[in-house]
Amino acid sequence: MKIKKIVSGMACMVTLAACNLDYHEYANYGKDYIDESYENVIGMITNVYSILDYDFGQTYKGGMLASACDEAEYAYTNNDICDFVNGSWSPANPMSNIWTSSYKAIQICNQYLAEFQGLTFDELKLNDDYRAQMFRYTNSFKEARFLRAYFYFNLVRAYGDVPYFTEMVTTDQVNSLTRTPAQEIFNAIIAECDKLSTELPADYTKLGLDGIAPAENGRVTCYAALALKARAALYAASPLFNPENNKDLWRRAAEANKEVIETCTANGFKLSKYSELWGPNNWSNNEMIFVRRYNGNISTLEEYNFPMGVPGGNSGNCPTQNMVDAYEMKATGKMWNETGSGYDASNPYVGRDPRFDMTIVKNGDTKWPSKNTNPIETFYGGLNAEPLSGATPTGYYLKKYLDSAIDLSANSTTKTSRHSWITYRLGEFYLNYAEAIFQYTGSADNAGEFGMTACEAVNIIRNRTDVKMPEFPTGLSADAFWNKYQNERMVELAFEGHRFYDLRRWKDGDKLKSIIEMKLTKNEDGTITYKRNVVNRVWNDKMYLFPIPQSERMKNPNLSQNAGW
Template structure:
C-alpha cells in the first residue's frame, strides 16, 4: 500500500505551473528533512509539490466524460472504454489510490515541517514576509488533505484513513474507515482552516504570497474551504451515502451551500459569460472560486479536434444523449430535419455540429454526415455525430506546418454556477418542492436554477412555478448535465444519485441525400453497467499487500 513512511530522501517531480502565481517548483533528490526544511525556498517547493496532485480532467484520452453518457471516445484503443465495455475490474482498477501519496506527504510535512523559526535566516530582508507565508502552510495542506480524502471517499466509499506518518508495516495493516467518519473529518477541517486562509492573495500585508504585482493566485483560499465543505455535504446527503434519505443531511448541505453563495456575493464572485469558463484566461472568470493552472499545452486540441484535420484525433465526442438535454429556447419540440436550430445557446458553445466552421484552422465547414470529410467511415471519425468545443481553444493550430504551439489551460475545480445547482438540489430535497422557501432558505430551488438559466449569453426561459416534483427533478438533472458538461461532474452525479447506471448512449447518424438535404437518424449503443460500479474496486494489488483491506461489493 502507498501509505508508507516517507523516507528521508524525498523526490518532488511533478511540476506545478507557475503561470502568474509564482508558485516556483523545486526538485530534491537526496536531501534529508533538515536540508529541505531549513530554507524558505525548499520548504515552499515541498508544499507546492503537494498541490501538484490536484485532480484535473481536461478532455484527453482518459477523460471521464467518455466513461458515462456525456461523450463517447472515438479512439478505440483508449483505456477509458474499459469503464463501459466490461473490462473494468480489481485487476484493471482505474486506480484513484495515488492520492495517498499526497496525503502521506502532507502528514509528513505536518509532523516534520511545521513550527520552525528559520532562525539562521532571520537577517534576510524578506524574513517576516516569508514567515507569514510559511505560517499559513499548515492550513493550506490540511485543506488539501481534506480534499484528497474527499476524492478517495467519492470513489471508494469507506477507505483507509490516517493523519499520521505510518511505517510500512502499519500502512499494510490499516483497515477501512467508514465514509461517514471521513466526511465528518473533512467538514471539521474545512471549518477549522477556513478562518486561517485569505479570501484572496492580492493585497496581503507583508506576505511572500501576496505580492502586489504577482500574487500567488494558485493557492487555496477561504472560499475553497467553504466550497469543499459544501460539496462534501452534498455528496453525504445523496443516496449513495444516505440510503435512508435523511433530510437533516440535506439541510446541512443546503446551509453550507448557501454559505458559499453568500461568500461569493460578498466577495465579487458572480456569474458571467458561459464561454469565459474555458480559454487562456478562464482562471480569471468572474465566477471561479478555485482553478488549477496546468500550463501551456495543446494536447486537449490534439486529442479532440475533428478527424480530417491534420493531427486531429476526434477524442471525446459528445453524445446525442447530451444533445437531448439541451432544451429549445421557445419550449417547442426540435425539428427533425433541422434538430439544432433554436436550442439552448450553451449547446453551440459546447458542441460542434455538422456545418459548423470550427475550429479556426479548419478551412471547411464540418462534414459529419456519412462519407463527409469529418464523418464515418473515416477511421476514428466521431461515432456520435458530434465533436467537442468546450475546454478546447479554437485558436490553436495543431498542424505541423503552421502550428501555434500550446496555450494556457486551467481546470476549474470550484465555481459559483455549480453551487447554485447544488443549492437547488439540497433545498429541493430538504423542503420538498421546487417553490418552497423557509426562514433559513429564502431562495427556492426553482429560483436557484433560474439564476443559471438567465446567466449572460444563455437567457433560457425560467423554470415555471408550480412544477411537480417529478418534473422539476427530471429537468434539474438535465440542467445540471448541460451547465456542467465536461467539467467532471456527470460521472459522479450518476453514482451519488444511485438511480440506476448508464446502460446506453444515443448517437446521431447523418445521411447526405441526393438533393443535398440531410436525414438525421438516432441510434442507441448499449453500455455495460452493473450496480457494483457505483463504487470503484479497491486495486487487487492493495488487497494482496494488506490482508485487513476488504473489497467493495461485487468486485
C-alpha cells in the same frame, strides 16, 4: 497500499507555472536536509499542488470521464477510458490512480504537519521579504490541511469507506489499516473545512506583504475551503451515501452551499458569461473559486479532440446524442420531444439552448477550429466523418475547454495555450443548493428557512447574459422538477467531471447502460437524414463504487473489497 513515509530533499526544482508556485521533486534525502533550506521545506506542500486532479485526458491517454458516462463516446474503442464501460473494469484493472495519488498526497501532508512546524529560518531574517516568507511558511500548514481534506474527498467519492488517518504512519501500519465509514470521513472533511474557512486568506494579493503577489494566486483560499465543505456535504446527503434519506444531511448540504453563494457573492464573485468559463485566462474569471492551472502552455487537449480531418486533429471524446438531447429549446424551455417544444426534426439544431453551440461541434459548423476554412461535415463520407478511422461515431465533436485559436498545422506559430481545469466555480453551488433545498423541503417552491427556493436558484443559472433560457415555472411536481434539474445540471456542468459521479451518487446507474449516437446521411438533394443508433454498454450496480485495487488488498488483508467486486 502504496504509501511510504516521504523521505525528502530537493533533488531538482522546476517552475510550476500552472499554479504560479515553485514545484520541487523530492527523493532520498532525510528530514535534516529539508530543514536546512526554506525552499526545501515550503516546496513539500507546493509539490502536493502538482498532484491535484484534472480531466484533460492525461490519465486515460486522451479519454475524459465524460466518455465513461453518457456525455460522450471515445472515438477509439481500444482507449483505456473504454474499460469503464466494456466490462474490463476490475480490481486487477482498477482503472484509476486515485487511490495511489491521493494517499501519496495525504502522507506528504501528514509528514509536513508532524515534522516541519516551528522553524524560524534565521538565515532569512535580514531579508526584506522575511515577513512574507514566514507568512508563506505558516500558511502552508493550513494549505496542507485543506489539501489532505481534498484528497480524502476524492477517495471517499470513488471508494466509499477508506482508511482514514491524520498522523504519519509507517509502511507496516499502513498495511494493517481498516476502512473508516464514509460518513465519518465526510464529517471530518466538513469540520476541517469549516475551521479553514476562517483561517485561510481570502486574497493573497491583499495581505500587504511585499513578495506575496502574484506568486500565491494558485493557492487555496477560504472560499475554496467553503466550496469543498459544501460539495462534501452534498455528497454525504446523496442516496449512495445516505440510503436512509436523512433530511438533516440535506439540510446541512443546503446550509453549506448557501454559505458559498452568500460569501462569494458578497466578496466580488459573480456568474460570468458561459463562454468565458474556459480559455487561456479563465483562471482569473470572477466566477472561479479555485482552478487547477496546468503546467505551461499545451495543445494535448486539442490534439485529442479536434475533429478528424482538421490538421493535427485526432478526434477523441465525442459528445453523445444523449448530451445533445439535454439542450432544451430556447424559445419554450421544453425538451426536444415535449409537445409544443418547437423542435424541427429536419433542422434539429436550430433554436437550442445557447450552451449547446458553446459546448458541441455539429455538422455544418464553420471556423472550427478558427483556422479551418471548411464547414464541419459529420455525415457519412464527409470531411470529418466515418468511414475515416477515428472519426466521430456519434455525429459530434467536443468544443468546450478547447482553444479554437490553436492551429496544429505544420507551419503554425500558434500551437499551444494556457489551460486551467475548473475545480470549483460559483455556478456549481447554485445547482448544489437547489438540489439540497429541494430534497430537504420536498418542493421546488419551498425555501424552508433558507430564503431561496430550488427553482429560484436554478433560474439564476439559466439567466446568464449569454444564455437567457426560460425560467423553471413555479408549481412543478416533485418528479417534474427533479427531471428538469438533472437535465440542467448535465448541461451547465457538461465535461467538467461531474456527470460521471452525479449518476453514481444519485444511484442512477441505469442511465449508463446505453448511449445514443446520431448517424447522419447526406441525400442527393443536399438534405440530411438523421438516424439514432443505440449502443449498449456494460453496467452493474457494483460500479457505483470503484474496486479497491487488488494490489493493495494483497499487501493489506484488512482491506475489505467493495460489494460485487
